[in-house]
Amino acid sequence: MPAPSPSSTKPSSQPTGAEARRVWEAGEAARGQRPESALRLFGKALRRDRWALASGIFLLLVALASLVAPWISPYGPNEANPVLRLGGIGTPGHLLGLDQQGRDMLTRLLWGGRVALPMAFIPVAAATVVSLLLGMVAGYYRRGIGELVMRLLDILYAFPAVLLAIAIAGILGPGMTNVMISIFIVLLPYMTRVVYTSTLTVAEEDFVAAARSSGAGDASILLREILPNVTAPMIVYATLSLGLQVVFAAGLSFLGLGVQPPTADWGVMTSDGRSVLALAPHVSMVPGVLLLLVALSFNLLGDGLRDALDPKLRV
Amino acid sequence: MARYALLRILAIVPILFGVSVVLFLFLQLVPGDVAATLLGPRATADKIAEIRAELGLDQPLYRQYFSWLGGFLQGDMGRSIALQVPVASVVVPKFLNTLLLAGAALLLALAVGLPIGILSAVRQYSWVDRLGTFLAVFGSAAPPFWLALLLIYFFSLELGWFPTSGMQSLRGDGGRLELLHHLFLPALATSAIPMAVITRLTRSSVLEVVRSDFVVALRARGLPSHRVILRHTLRNALPPVISITGLQAGFLLGGTVFVEVIFSWPGIGQQLYQAVLAKDIPVVQAAMLFIALFFVVLNLLADLAVAYLNPRLRAG
Numbered sequence: 001m002p003a004p005s006p007s008s009t010k011p012s013s014q015p016t017g018a019e020a021r022r023v024w025e026a027g028e029a030a031r032g033q034r035p036e037s038a039l040r041l042f043g044k045a046l047r048r049d050r051w052a053l054a055s056g057i058f059l060l061l062v063a064l065a066s067l068v069a070p071w072i073s074p075y076g077p078n079e080a081n082p083v084l085r086l087g088g089i090g091t092p093g094h095l096l097g098l099d100q101q102g103r104d105m106l107t108r109l110l111w112g113g114r115v116a117l118p119m120a121f122i123p124v125a126a127a128t129v130v131s132l133l134l135g136m137v138a139g140y141y142r143r144g145i146g147e148l149v150m151r152l153l154d155i156l157y158a159f160p161a162v163l164l165a166i167a168i169a170g171i172l173g174p175g176m177t178n179v180m181i182s183i184f185i186v187l188l189p190y191m192t193r194v195v196y197t198s199t200l201t202v203a204e205e206d207f208v209a210a211a212r213s214s215g216a217g218d219a220s221i222l223l224r225e226i227l228p229n230v231t232a233p234m235i236v237y238a239t240l241s242l243g244l245q246v247v248f249a250a251g252l253s254f255l256g257l258g259v260q261p262p263t264a265d266w267g268v269m270t271s272d273g274r275s276v277l278a279l280a281p282h283v284s285m286v287p288g289v290l291l292l293l294v295a296l297s298f299n300l301l302g303d304g305l306r307d308a309l310d311p312k313l314r315v
Numbered sequence: 316m317a318r319y320a321l322l323r324i325l326a327i328v329p330i331l332f333g334v335s336v337v338l339f340l341f342l343q344l345v346p347g348d349v350a351a352t353l354l355g356p357r358a359t360a361d362k363i364a365e366i367r368a369e370l371g372l373d374q375p376l377y378r379q380y381f382s383w384l385g386g387f388l389q390g391d392m393g394r395s396i397a398l399q400v401p402v403a404s405v406v407v408p409k410f411l412n413t414l415l416l417a418g419a420a421l422l423l424a425l426a427v428g429l430p431i432g433i434l435s436a437v438r439q440y441s442w443v444d445r446l447g448t449f450l451a452v453f454g455s456a457a458p459p460f461w462l463a464l465l466l467i468y469f470f471s472l473e474l475g476w477f478p479t480s481g482m483q484s485l486r487g488d489g490g491r492l493e494l495l496h497h498l499f500l501p502a503l504a505t506s507a508i509p510m511a512v513i514t515r516l517t518r519s520s521v522l523e524v525v526r527s528d529f530v531v532a533l534r535a536r537g538l539p540s541h542r543v544i545l546r547h548t549l550r551n552a553l554p555p556v557i558s559i560t561g562l563q564a565g566f567l568l569g570g571t572v573f574v575e576v577i578f579s580w581p582g583i584g585q586q587l588y589q590a591v592l593a594k595d596i597p598v599v600q601a602a603m604l605f606i607a608l609f610f611v612v613l614n615l616l617a618d619l620a621v622a623y624l625n626p627r628l629r630a631g
Contacts, residue, residue, distance in 0.1 A: 158610060162566075167591060285464070288465070296456040
C-alpha cells in the first residue's frame with residue numbers, strides 16, 4: 001500500500017482545533033467524565049431529589065431568618081420577662097416558651113443562628129479551600145512533597161477528631177474564633193485525603209496526558225484539568241460535613257469551651273436548659289431539635305448531591 | 316499476610332513519634348506565659364520559677380521535647396498540676412471506665428445495627444428497611460448532648476427507670492447489676508452514631524453482594540435462602556463492616572465525652588474536659604496519648620482482620 005501523498009489527504013482528516021475539541025468533548029460526555037460544575041450539581045440534586053430540595057429550602061429559611069433576626073425577632077435576645085419565667089411552648093406572645101431568665105426562646109433561636117451557622121460554615125469553607133490546595137499538590141507530586149504532606153496529616157488522624165478539637169479549643173481558651181480554629185485543624189486531614197484520592201484518579205486520566213503532551217505546564221494542568229474534576233466530590237463532602245460541624249460547634253459551646261453565655265447560641269441554650277430539665281424540658285429540647293433538623297438537612301442535601309454526582313454511590 | 320502485618324505495624328512507629336511531637340506542642344499553644352497560666356492568678360514569682368524549672372521551660376525547645384519524651388518512655392508521665400498526683404494514677408482508671416462505656420455502646424450498636432442492616436438489605440423497602448433508614452438518619456444527625464438530655468428526661472426523670480448520673484449508687488452494694496443499671500443510658504446515648512453507621516453500611520454492603528452473580532447462581536441452584544445469606548453473602552459483605560466498626564470503636568473514645576460529662580461518668584473524656592478547663596496540660600497530654608495509642612492500635616487490628624478475611628491479601 002503506497003504511502004498517501006500530501007495531495008491525496010482529505011482536508012477533513014486533518015482536524016482543526018475546534019473539531020478536535022468537539023470530538024474530545026463528545027467522548028468525555030459519553031463516558032460521563034465531564035467535570036461537573038458546582039452549580040449544575042446543585043441543580044441536578046434539587047430537581048431529582050425531593051428530600052434534598054426540602055432540606056435546601058429549610059436551610060435557606062433558617063439562614064435567612066438568622067440574618068434578619070434583628071428586624072424580625074419579637075424581643076431582644078437578652079430581654080427578660082421574669083414573670084413568665086420557664087413558660088412553656090405556646091405561652092401567649094411566646095410561641096416557643098421562655099427560659100429560666102424569662103427570655104423568649106424563639107428570639108434567642110433566631111439570634112443563635114447568627115452564631116451557630118457561621119461557626120460551622122467558616123471553618124468548613126476555609127478547610128475546603130486549603131485542602132483543595134494541599135490535596136491536589138500532594139496527589140499530583142505524589143513522590144516528594146505529596147508523601148510528606150500526607151504523612152504529616154496521618155499524625156492528626158491518630159487522634160479521635162472530637163477529642164483533638166476539645167483539647168485545642170480548650171487550651172486556646174473560649175471564644176468563637178478558637179472554636180473555628182480547632183474545627184479547621186481537625187477537618188483538614190479528612191478533607192485533604194478526599195481531594196488527594198480524587199486527584200490520584202484524575203491525574204491518570206487521558207485528558208491530563210493529552211494536556212501535558214500539548215505542552216501545558218503543571219500549574220495549568222492542576223488548575224484547568226484537575227481542579228474542576230475534584231471540586232464536585234469536595235462540595236459533597238463539605239455539605240455532609242457542615243451538618244456534623246454545626247452540632248459539634250454547638251457542643252463545644254454546650255461544654256463551655258466555645259461561645260459564652262449570655263450570648264444566644266444553640267449550644268449555649270441547650271446547656272442553659274440542663275439545670276431546669278425536670279421543670280421545663282422545652283428549654284434544652286427546643287434548641288436541640290433545631291440542631292437536629294439543621295444537621296439532618298445538611299445530611300440529606302449532601303446525600304442528594306452525592307447521588308447526583310455519581311448515582312452508583314447511592315446506598 | 317505476615318509481611319503485610321509487619322509493614323502495617325512498622326508504619327505505626329513514625330505516626331506515634333509525630334503524635335508525641337503534637338502533644339508536646341500543646342504546651343506551646345497555651346496563650347501567654349505557660350507557667351503563670353498553669354498556676355493561675357495567685358501564683359508567686361518563686362512558684363512560677365519553680366514550675367518553669369520543673370517543666371524545663373527555660374531550656375531550648377528540642378531539649379524540652381527529648382526530656383519530656385524520655386520521661387514518658389520510662390513510664391513517668393509527669394504530675395498533674397491541678398491534682399498534685401502522678402498523671403498515670405489519674406488517667407489509667409478513667410481510661411478503663413471509658414473502655415467499659417465505649418465497649419457497651421459498641422455492643423449495643425452491633426446488636427441492633429447488624430441484624431437490622433442485614434434484614435433491610437434482604438427485605439428491601441419493607442418496614443424493617445424503613446426502621447433502619449430512620450435509625451441511620453436520626454442517629455447520625457442527633458446532637459449527642461441533646462440525645463443524652465432527652466434520655467435522662469424520659470427514662471430517669473419521667474419514668475424513674477434509670478439513675479441520672481454516676482457509676483454506682485451512693486448507698487448501693489457496688490455490684491455488677493448496679494453498674495449495668497448505671498451503664499445503660501450513657502451507653503445508649505453513645506451508641507447512636509455507631510449504630511447509624513453500622514446499620515447503613517451493613518445494608519449497602521449486603522445489598523451489593525446479594526445482587527452479585529454468584530449469589531444469583533447459588534439461589535438458582537436451589538440453596539435455601541438462609542444458607543445463601545448466612546454462609547455466602549455475609550462472608551463477602553462483612554469485611555467493610557468490620558473495618559468501619561474498628562474505626563467507630565476509635566471514634567467512640569472521643570464520642571463519649573459529651574455523654575460522660577452529662578452523666579458524670581468518670582471516664583477519660585470527662586477527665587480530659589476537666590483538665591482542659593483547668594489548663595492541666597500534663598493530664599491533657601497523657602489522656603490524649605493513651606487515646607491516640609489505642610485508636611492507632613484499633614485501626615491496625617481492624618485492617619489486619621479485613622486482610623485476614625480477604626484471601627487475596629492473605630496470600631500476598
